[in-house]
Amino acid sequence: MNLALNQARRNLGNTKENPSVGCVIVKDDILIGTGYTGINGRPHAEYNAINNCIKNLTNSRLYVTLEPCSHYGKTPPCVKNIIRKKIKKVFISIKDPDLRSFNKSSKILKKNNIYVNVGINFKKNKDFYRSYIFYKKKKLPFVTCKLASSKDYFTINKNKKWITNKYSRGRVHLMRSQHDLIITSSKTVNNDNPLLNCRIKGLENTSPSRVILDNYLKISLNTNVVRESRKYNTIIFYNKSNIKKINKLKKLGVKMYQIQLDANGNLNLKEVLFKVQKLGFSRIFLESGIKLATSFLKENLVNDMKIFISNNKLNKNGIGSIKEYFKTFLNNKKYRLEKVNLFDDKLISYKIK
Numbered sequence: 001m002n003l004a005l006n007q008a009r010r011n012l013g014n015t016k017e018n019p020s021v022g023c024v025i026v027k028d029d030i031l032i033g034t035g036y037t038g039i040n041g042r043p044h045a046e047y048n049a050i051n052n053c054i055k056n057l058t059n060s061r062l063y064v065t066l067e068p069c070s071h072y073g074k075t076p077p078c079v080k081n082i083i084r085k086k087i088k089k090v091f092i093s094i095k096d097p098d099l100r101s102f103n104k105s106s107k108i109l110k111k112n113n114i115y116v117n118v119g120i121n122f123k124k125n126k127d128f129y130r131s132y133i134f135y136k137k138k139k140l141p142f143v144t145c146k147l148a149s150s151k152d153y154f155t156i157n158k159n160k161k162w163i164t165n166k167y168s169r170g171r172v173h174l175m176r177s178q179h180d181l182i183i184t185s186s187k188t189v190n191n192d193n194p195l196l197n198c199r200i201k202g203l204e205n206t207s208p209s210r211v212i213l214d215n216y217l218k219i220s221l222n223t224n225v226v227r228e229s230r231k232y233n234t235i236i237f238y239n240k241s242n243i244k245k246i247n248k249l250k251k252l253g254v255k256m257y258q259i260q261l262d263a264n265g266n267l268n269l270k271e272v273l274f275k276v277q278k279l280g281f282s283r284i285f286l287e288s289g290i291k292l293a294t295s296f297l298k299e300n301l302v303n304d305m306k307i308f309i310s311n312n313k314l315n316k317n318g319i320g321s322i323k324e325y326f327k328t329f330l331n332n333k334k335y336r337l338e339k340v341n342l343f344d345d346k347l348i349s350y351k352i353k
Contacts, residue, residue, distance in 0.1 A: 001063050001065070001093055001120045001121040001125070002121065003022075003024045003031070003034070003063070004022040004023055004024045004063045004064060004065045004093070005022055005065055005093075005124065005125060005128060006022065007022030007023065007024065007034055007035065007036040007045065007065075008020050008021055008022030008036055008037070008045070008065045008066075008128065009022070009128075010022075010036045011036050011037055011038070011039065012128075012178045012283075013177060013178035013179045013180050013206070013208070013283050014039050014040070014177075014180065014206050015037045015038075015039070015040065015041040015180075016040050016041045016180060016280050016281070016282065017041065017135070017280055017281075017282050018037060018041030018042075019037065019066055019096075019132040020037045021036065021037045021044065021045035021046075021064060021065050021066045022034075022035075022037075022045055022064070023035045023036070023045040023046050023048070023049040023062065023063065023064040023065070024049060024062075024063050025050070025057065025060050025061065025062050025063075025087070026060060026061045026062075026063070027055055027057070027059065027060035030055075032053050032054050032055045032057075032060065033049045033050060033051075033052045033053035033054065033057075034049055034052060035047070035049030035050070035051070035052055036048065042075060043075065044068075044069065044075065044078050045064065045065075046062070046064060046068050046078040046081060046082065047075070047078060047081060049062070050081055050082075050085055057085040057086060057087055058085075058086040058087075058088075059086070059087075059088040060085075060087050060088060060089075061087070061088065061089040061090075061091065062082060062087050062089070062090045062091070063091045063120075064090070064091070064092055064093070065093045065094070065121075065125050065128070066092070066093065066094060066095075066096055066125075066129065067092050067094070067095045067096040067101055067102070067103075067105050067106070067118075068082065068090070068092070068101070068105045069096070069100070069101050069105070070100075070101050070104040070108055071100040071101060071104075073100075078105075079105045079109060082109065083108075083109070083112045083114065087114065088114065088115065089114065089115040089116075089117070090109055090114055090116050090117070091116075091117045092105075092106070092116065092117070092118045092119075092120075093118075093119070093120055093121050093122060093125040094118075094119075094122055094125050094126050094129060095118065097132070097133050097136040097137060098136055106118060130142070130303075131282065131283050131303070134303060135282045139277065140273050140274070140277055140301075141181070141276050141277050141281055141282050141283065141284045142283055142284065142303050142304075143183075143284045143296065143301055143302050143303050143304075144175070144179065144283075144284065144285055144286065144303065144304040144305075144306060145286040145293050145296060145297070145302045145304070145305050145306070145352075146172065146175065146285065146287050146305075146306045146307075146308070147290075147293060147305070147306070147307050147308070147322060147325075148163050148164045148168065148307075148308040148309075148310070149163065149307065149308070149310065150163055150309075150310045150312055150313055150314040150318055151309065151310055151311055151312055151313045152313040152314060152315065152318060153321050153322050153323040153326075154314045154317075154318025154319060154320055154322075155289070155318075155319075155320040155321070155322055156318065156319045156320040157314055157317055157318060158317045158318070158319060159317050160317075161192075163310050163314070164308045164309075164310045164342075164345050165342065165344065165345050167342040167343045167345060168308040168310075168342050168345040168347065170200065171308070171340070171342060171347060172308070173199055173200045173203075174198075174200060174203075175285060175306065176196070176197070176198045176206075176207065176208055176285060176287075177198040177200065177203045177206035177207070177208075178206075178283070179208050179283040179284060179285035180208050180209065180281050180282065180283050180284075181209045181210070181211060181276060181281040181284050181285070182196050182208050182209070182210045182211070182284075182285045182286075182287050183210075183211045183213065183272070183276075183284055183285070183286050183287070183288070184196065184210070184211075184212055184213070184286075184287050184288045184292070185212065185213050185214070185288050185289065185291070185292045186212050186213065186214035186218050186219040186236075187218075187289060187291075188287075188288050188289050188292075189212055189219055189220075189223050189225050190218065190219060190220050190223065191289075193224055194225070194287075195224050195228070196210050196232075196287070197228075197232060207232055208232075208285065209232065209233035209234070209235065209281065210225060210232060210233070210234050210235065211235045211236075211237060211276065212225065212234070212235070212236045212237070213237050213267050213272065214236050214238050215239050215240060215261075215267050216238070216239075216240045216242075217236070217238050217240065217242045217245050217246070217249075219236065219249075221248060221249070226249065226252055226254060227252075229249075229252050229253040230252070230253035233255075234253065234254050234255070235254070235255045235256075235257065235279075236249060236254055236256050236257070237257050237258075237259045237272055237275070238256065238257075238259065238267075239258060239259055239260070239261050239267060241258065257275060259271055259272060266295065269295060269296060269299050269301055270299065270301070273301060286302070289320070290320050290322060297325075297328075297329050300353065302352045302353075303351075303353055304349060304350065304351060304352060305329075305330065305333075305349070305350040305352055306347060306348075306349055307322075307325075307348050307350070308342070308346075308347050309346050309347075309348065310344075310345050311344035311345060311346075329352070330350055333351065333352065
Protein backbone atom coordinates (compact mmCIF):
# COMPACT_ATOMS: atom_id res chain seq x y z
CA MET A 1 0.00 0.00 0.00
CA ASN A 2 2.98 2.31 0.53
CA LEU A 3 3.99 1.59 -3.06
CA ALA A 4 0.45 2.42 -4.19
CA LEU A 5 0.55 5.71 -2.26
CA ASN A 6 3.84 6.61 -3.92
CA GLN A 7 2.12 6.04 -7.27
CA ALA A 8 -0.76 8.32 -6.24
CA ARG A 9 1.67 11.10 -5.32
CA ARG A 10 3.00 11.20 -8.89
CA ASN A 11 0.01 13.08 -10.26
CA LEU A 12 -1.26 14.91 -7.18
CA GLY A 13 -2.75 18.21 -8.33
CA ASN A 14 -2.96 17.19 -11.97
CA THR A 15 -6.16 15.16 -12.03
CA LYS A 16 -8.69 18.05 -11.87
CA GLU A 17 -11.75 17.21 -9.73
CA ASN A 18 -10.83 13.52 -9.74
CA PRO A 19 -8.57 12.15 -6.99
CA SER A 20 -5.04 11.01 -7.75
CA VAL A 21 -5.10 7.28 -7.04
CA GLY A 22 -2.28 4.75 -6.92
CA CYS A 23 -2.55 1.04 -7.63
CA VAL A 24 -0.18 -1.93 -7.59
CA ILE A 25 -0.83 -5.56 -8.50
CA VAL A 26 1.03 -8.55 -7.05
CA LYS A 27 1.05 -12.22 -8.09
CA ASP A 28 3.07 -15.01 -6.48
CA ASP A 29 4.68 -12.33 -4.29
CA ILE A 30 6.02 -10.55 -7.38
CA LEU A 31 5.03 -7.00 -8.34
CA ILE A 32 3.53 -7.38 -11.82
CA GLY A 33 1.86 -4.01 -12.45
CA THR A 34 1.66 -0.42 -11.24
CA GLY A 35 -0.49 2.55 -12.21
CA TYR A 36 -1.70 5.97 -11.20
CA THR A 37 -4.48 8.30 -12.32
CA GLY A 38 -3.76 10.00 -15.62
CA ILE A 39 -3.52 13.73 -16.32
CA ASN A 40 -6.93 15.42 -15.94
CA GLY A 41 -8.28 12.32 -14.19
CA ARG A 42 -8.28 9.72 -16.98
CA PRO A 43 -7.48 6.85 -17.27
CA HIS A 44 -7.99 5.63 -13.70
CA ALA A 45 -5.16 4.07 -11.71
CA GLU A 46 -6.66 0.56 -11.72
CA TYR A 47 -7.05 0.64 -15.50
CA ASN A 48 -3.43 1.73 -15.94
CA ALA A 49 -2.09 -0.85 -13.48
CA ILE A 50 -4.00 -3.65 -15.19
CA ASN A 51 -2.81 -2.53 -18.63
CA ASN A 52 0.79 -2.35 -17.39
CA CYS A 53 0.80 -5.91 -16.05
CA ILE A 54 3.53 -8.23 -17.25
CA LYS A 55 1.64 -11.44 -16.34
CA ASN A 56 -1.83 -12.92 -16.47
CA LEU A 57 -3.88 -11.43 -13.62
CA THR A 58 -5.82 -14.54 -12.60
CA ASN A 59 -5.55 -15.03 -8.80
CA SER A 60 -3.50 -11.84 -8.36
CA ARG A 61 -3.85 -9.28 -5.55
CA LEU A 62 -4.65 -5.62 -6.21
CA TYR A 63 -3.76 -2.82 -3.76
CA VAL A 64 -5.38 0.57 -4.30
CA THR A 65 -5.29 3.77 -2.23
CA LEU A 66 -8.94 4.69 -2.81
CA GLU A 67 -12.05 2.59 -3.37
CA PRO A 68 -12.42 1.71 -7.07
CA CYS A 69 -15.26 3.38 -8.97
CA SER A 70 -18.41 1.34 -9.49
CA HIS A 71 -20.44 3.74 -11.65
CA TYR A 72 -20.44 4.56 -15.34
CA GLY A 73 -19.02 7.98 -16.13
CA LYS A 74 -16.66 8.96 -18.93
CA THR A 75 -15.19 5.46 -18.57
CA PRO A 76 -16.64 2.08 -17.51
CA PRO A 77 -16.37 1.25 -13.76
CA CYS A 78 -13.04 -0.15 -12.58
CA VAL A 79 -14.78 -2.93 -10.60
CA LYS A 80 -15.96 -4.44 -13.89
CA ASN A 81 -12.38 -4.59 -15.13
CA ILE A 82 -11.17 -6.14 -11.86
CA ILE A 83 -13.85 -8.84 -12.05
CA ARG A 84 -13.21 -9.54 -15.73
CA LYS A 85 -9.48 -10.01 -15.13
CA LYS A 86 -10.21 -12.59 -12.37
CA ILE A 87 -8.22 -10.76 -9.70
CA LYS A 88 -8.57 -12.79 -6.48
CA LYS A 89 -8.08 -10.23 -3.70
CA VAL A 90 -8.54 -6.45 -3.51
CA PHE A 91 -7.02 -4.33 -0.72
CA ILE A 92 -8.51 -0.84 -0.38
CA SER A 93 -7.04 1.80 1.92
CA ILE A 94 -10.00 4.20 2.27
CA LYS A 95 -13.54 4.38 0.96
CA ASP A 96 -14.39 6.94 -1.70
CA PRO A 97 -16.41 9.88 -0.25
CA ASP A 98 -18.06 10.24 -3.67
CA LEU A 99 -21.57 8.90 -3.03
CA ARG A 100 -21.60 7.30 -6.47
CA SER A 101 -18.94 4.87 -5.27
CA PHE A 102 -18.98 4.93 -1.45
CA ASN A 103 -18.92 1.35 -0.14
CA LYS A 104 -20.44 0.06 -3.38
CA SER A 105 -17.42 -1.52 -5.03
CA SER A 106 -16.73 -3.69 -1.98
CA LYS A 107 -20.23 -5.15 -2.15
CA ILE A 108 -19.97 -5.78 -5.89
CA LEU A 109 -16.57 -7.44 -5.57
CA LYS A 110 -17.69 -9.66 -2.70
CA LYS A 111 -20.76 -10.76 -4.67
CA ASN A 112 -18.31 -11.94 -7.33
CA ASN A 113 -16.34 -14.00 -4.78
CA ILE A 114 -13.44 -11.56 -4.60
CA TYR A 115 -11.85 -11.09 -1.18
CA VAL A 116 -11.93 -7.45 -0.05
CA ASN A 117 -9.91 -5.84 2.74
CA VAL A 118 -10.44 -2.18 3.70
CA GLY A 119 -8.23 -0.04 5.95
CA ILE A 120 -4.54 -0.71 5.28
CA ASN A 121 -2.56 2.53 5.80
CA PHE A 122 -5.86 4.28 6.55
CA LYS A 123 -4.44 7.19 8.56
CA LYS A 124 -1.65 8.02 6.09
CA ASN A 125 -3.89 7.74 3.05
CA LYS A 126 -6.75 9.69 4.63
CA ASP A 127 -4.30 12.52 5.23
CA PHE A 128 -3.17 12.32 1.59
CA TYR A 129 -6.81 12.58 0.45
CA ARG A 130 -7.72 15.36 2.85
CA SER A 131 -8.17 17.88 0.04
CA TYR A 132 -10.28 15.46 -2.02
CA ILE A 133 -12.50 14.57 0.96
CA PHE A 134 -13.00 18.29 1.71
CA TYR A 135 -13.80 18.98 -1.94
CA LYS A 136 -16.44 16.24 -2.03
CA LYS A 137 -18.07 17.12 1.28
CA LYS A 138 -17.99 20.93 1.10
CA LYS A 139 -18.24 21.36 -2.68
CA LEU A 140 -15.40 23.87 -2.42
CA PRO A 141 -11.75 23.73 -3.49
CA PHE A 142 -9.08 23.03 -0.86
CA VAL A 143 -6.93 26.14 -0.33
CA THR A 144 -3.27 26.10 0.71
CA CYS A 145 -1.82 29.52 1.50
CA LYS A 146 1.92 30.12 1.13
CA LEU A 147 3.88 32.94 2.74
CA ALA A 148 7.60 33.62 3.06
CA SER A 149 9.18 35.75 5.77
CA SER A 150 12.47 36.75 7.30
CA LYS A 151 13.48 35.59 10.78
CA ASP A 152 11.97 38.82 12.14
CA TYR A 153 8.67 38.14 10.27
CA PHE A 154 8.93 40.60 7.35
CA THR A 155 7.61 39.48 3.95
CA ILE A 156 9.27 42.11 1.74
CA ASN A 157 12.93 43.04 1.46
CA LYS A 158 13.23 46.64 0.23
CA ASN A 159 16.67 45.95 -1.27
CA LYS A 160 16.36 42.42 -2.65
CA LYS A 161 13.78 40.32 -4.51
CA TRP A 162 14.20 37.11 -2.52
CA ILE A 163 13.79 36.59 1.22
CA THR A 164 14.28 32.83 1.41
CA ASN A 165 16.99 30.66 -0.16
CA LYS A 166 16.96 28.58 -3.34
CA TYR A 167 15.95 25.43 -1.48
CA SER A 168 12.80 27.09 -0.18
CA ARG A 169 12.04 28.42 -3.66
CA GLY A 170 12.54 24.94 -5.09
CA ARG A 171 10.04 23.57 -2.58
CA VAL A 172 7.54 26.22 -3.72
CA HIS A 173 7.93 25.01 -7.31
CA LEU A 174 7.21 21.46 -6.13
CA MET A 175 4.09 22.71 -4.32
CA ARG A 176 2.93 24.46 -7.48
CA SER A 177 3.20 21.18 -9.38
CA GLN A 178 0.89 19.55 -6.80
CA HIS A 179 -1.94 22.07 -7.26
CA ASP A 180 -4.14 22.62 -10.27
CA LEU A 181 -4.57 26.37 -9.75
CA ILE A 182 -2.67 29.33 -8.33
CA ILE A 183 -4.67 32.31 -7.05
CA THR A 184 -2.96 35.67 -6.72
CA SER A 185 -3.73 39.38 -7.04
CA SER A 186 -2.99 41.85 -9.82
CA LYS A 187 -0.98 43.85 -7.27
CA THR A 188 1.36 40.89 -6.72
CA VAL A 189 1.62 40.30 -10.48
CA ASN A 190 2.39 43.96 -11.22
CA ASN A 191 4.86 44.40 -8.35
CA ASP A 192 6.77 41.12 -8.58
CA ASN A 193 6.19 40.10 -12.23
CA PRO A 194 6.30 36.39 -11.31
CA LEU A 195 6.16 33.50 -13.78
CA LEU A 196 3.94 31.40 -11.47
CA ASN A 197 4.96 28.13 -13.14
CA CYS A 198 6.87 25.02 -12.10
CA ARG A 199 10.50 25.20 -13.18
CA ILE A 200 11.68 21.85 -11.83
CA LYS A 201 13.27 19.80 -14.61
CA GLY A 202 10.84 17.10 -15.69
CA LEU A 203 7.84 18.72 -14.01
CA GLU A 204 7.39 21.70 -16.31
CA ASN A 205 4.18 20.24 -17.75
CA THR A 206 2.62 20.17 -14.26
CA SER A 207 2.51 23.97 -14.02
CA PRO A 208 -0.91 24.99 -12.67
CA SER A 209 -3.47 27.32 -14.20
CA ARG A 210 -3.55 30.87 -12.79
CA VAL A 211 -6.40 33.03 -11.50
CA ILE A 212 -5.65 36.71 -10.95
CA LEU A 213 -8.05 38.71 -8.78
CA ASP A 214 -8.22 42.14 -10.37
CA ASN A 215 -11.28 44.17 -9.37
CA TYR A 216 -10.38 47.27 -11.43
CA LEU A 217 -8.42 45.51 -14.21
CA LYS A 218 -5.14 47.14 -13.21
CA ILE A 219 -2.96 44.30 -14.45
CA SER A 220 -0.18 45.32 -16.83
CA LEU A 221 -0.28 43.75 -20.29
CA ASN A 222 3.52 43.46 -20.19
CA THR A 223 3.69 41.10 -17.20
CA ASN A 224 4.98 37.53 -17.60
CA VAL A 225 1.62 36.08 -16.56
CA VAL A 226 -0.24 37.91 -19.35
CA ARG A 227 2.45 37.38 -21.99
CA GLU A 228 2.45 33.62 -21.32
CA SER A 229 -1.34 33.26 -21.09
CA ARG A 230 -1.48 31.09 -24.20
CA LYS A 231 1.10 28.72 -22.77
CA TYR A 232 -0.44 28.52 -19.29
CA ASN A 233 -4.20 28.72 -18.75
CA THR A 234 -4.76 32.21 -17.32
CA ILE A 235 -8.00 33.60 -15.88
CA ILE A 236 -8.84 37.05 -14.53
CA PHE A 237 -11.72 37.66 -12.12
CA TYR A 238 -12.81 41.30 -12.16
CA ASN A 239 -15.82 43.49 -11.34
CA LYS A 240 -15.32 46.98 -12.76
CA SER A 241 -15.76 46.62 -16.49
CA ASN A 242 -13.29 48.11 -18.96
CA ILE A 243 -14.33 46.89 -22.41
CA LYS A 244 -11.18 48.09 -24.17
CA LYS A 245 -8.83 46.32 -21.75
CA ILE A 246 -11.01 43.22 -21.59
CA ASN A 247 -10.79 42.88 -25.36
CA LYS A 248 -7.00 43.30 -25.28
CA LEU A 249 -6.64 40.64 -22.59
CA LYS A 250 -8.92 38.23 -24.44
CA LYS A 251 -6.87 38.68 -27.62
CA LEU A 252 -3.81 37.69 -25.62
CA GLY A 253 -5.54 34.47 -24.53
CA VAL A 254 -6.75 35.47 -21.05
CA LYS A 255 -10.17 34.21 -19.96
CA MET A 256 -12.32 36.81 -18.21
CA TYR A 257 -15.07 36.41 -15.59
CA GLN A 258 -16.97 39.15 -13.80
CA ILE A 259 -17.43 38.48 -10.06
CA GLN A 260 -19.72 40.16 -7.55
CA LEU A 261 -18.38 42.34 -4.75
CA ASP A 262 -18.66 41.71 -1.02
CA ALA A 263 -19.94 44.20 1.57
CA ASN A 264 -16.52 45.90 1.66
CA GLY A 265 -16.37 46.52 -2.08
CA ASN A 266 -13.83 43.76 -2.77
CA LEU A 267 -14.24 40.71 -4.96
CA ASN A 268 -16.39 38.18 -3.12
CA LEU A 269 -13.90 35.43 -2.25
CA LYS A 270 -16.54 32.79 -1.61
CA GLU A 271 -17.98 33.44 -5.05
CA VAL A 272 -14.43 33.22 -6.43
CA LEU A 273 -14.05 29.72 -4.96
CA PHE A 274 -17.48 28.61 -6.14
CA LYS A 275 -16.59 29.77 -9.65
CA VAL A 276 -13.23 28.05 -9.47
CA GLN A 277 -14.97 24.83 -8.44
CA LYS A 278 -17.37 25.09 -11.37
CA LEU A 279 -14.38 25.50 -13.68
CA GLY A 280 -13.12 22.11 -12.46
CA PHE A 281 -10.35 23.09 -10.03
CA SER A 282 -10.04 21.39 -6.64
CA ARG A 283 -6.57 22.14 -5.21
CA ILE A 284 -5.74 25.84 -4.88
CA PHE A 285 -2.34 27.35 -4.09
CA LEU A 286 -2.81 30.89 -2.75
CA GLU A 287 0.41 32.72 -3.56
CA SER A 288 -0.04 36.40 -2.84
CA GLY A 289 0.78 39.27 -0.53
CA ILE A 290 -0.42 39.80 3.02
CA LYS A 291 -3.62 41.66 2.12
CA LEU A 292 -5.19 38.92 0.01
CA ALA A 293 -3.93 36.15 2.28
CA THR A 294 -5.47 37.94 5.29
CA SER A 295 -8.78 38.30 3.45
CA PHE A 296 -8.90 34.55 2.75
CA LEU A 297 -8.05 33.79 6.39
CA LYS A 298 -10.68 36.18 7.75
CA GLU A 299 -13.29 34.50 5.56
CA ASN A 300 -12.18 31.10 6.93
CA LEU A 301 -11.33 29.93 3.41
CA VAL A 302 -7.80 28.63 4.07
CA ASN A 303 -7.29 24.95 4.86
CA ASP A 304 -3.50 24.74 5.16
CA MET A 305 -0.81 27.34 5.72
CA LYS A 306 2.77 26.92 4.51
CA ILE A 307 5.21 29.43 6.00
CA PHE A 308 8.81 29.57 4.79
CA ILE A 309 11.01 31.35 7.33
CA SER A 310 14.51 32.58 6.50
CA ASN A 311 17.34 32.39 9.01
CA ASN A 312 18.20 36.04 8.29
CA LYS A 313 16.72 39.19 9.79
CA LEU A 314 15.84 42.19 7.63
CA ASN A 315 15.57 44.82 10.38
CA LYS A 316 15.10 48.26 8.76
CA ASN A 317 15.08 46.74 5.26
CA GLY A 318 11.95 44.71 6.01
CA ILE A 319 8.31 45.67 5.54
CA GLY A 320 5.01 43.77 5.63
CA SER A 321 5.23 41.98 8.97
CA ILE A 322 3.29 38.74 9.51
CA LYS A 323 3.88 38.70 13.25
CA GLU A 324 0.18 39.27 13.88
CA TYR A 325 -0.58 36.12 11.84
CA PHE A 326 0.90 33.99 14.56
CA LYS A 327 -1.22 35.70 17.19
CA THR A 328 -4.48 35.92 15.24
CA PHE A 329 -4.63 32.92 12.93
CA LEU A 330 -2.00 30.44 14.06
CA ASN A 331 -2.33 30.66 17.84
CA ASN A 332 -2.59 27.14 19.28
CA LYS A 333 -2.32 25.58 15.82
CA LYS A 334 -0.01 22.59 15.71
CA TYR A 335 2.24 22.25 12.71
CA ARG A 336 1.46 19.04 10.92
CA LEU A 337 2.64 17.10 7.88
CA GLU A 338 5.92 19.01 7.73
CA LYS A 339 8.48 20.90 9.72
CA VAL A 340 11.35 20.93 7.29
CA ASN A 341 14.88 22.27 7.59
CA LEU A 342 15.85 23.78 4.23
CA PHE A 343 19.53 24.61 4.76
CA ASP A 344 18.98 27.35 7.37
CA ASP A 345 15.50 28.22 6.09
CA LYS A 346 12.61 26.28 7.60
CA LEU A 347 9.15 25.36 6.42
CA ILE A 348 6.32 24.99 8.91
CA SER A 349 2.96 23.61 7.80
CA TYR A 350 -0.18 24.48 9.74
CA LYS A 351 -3.61 22.93 9.55
CA ILE A 352 -6.00 25.86 9.74
CA LYS A 353 -9.20 23.81 9.47
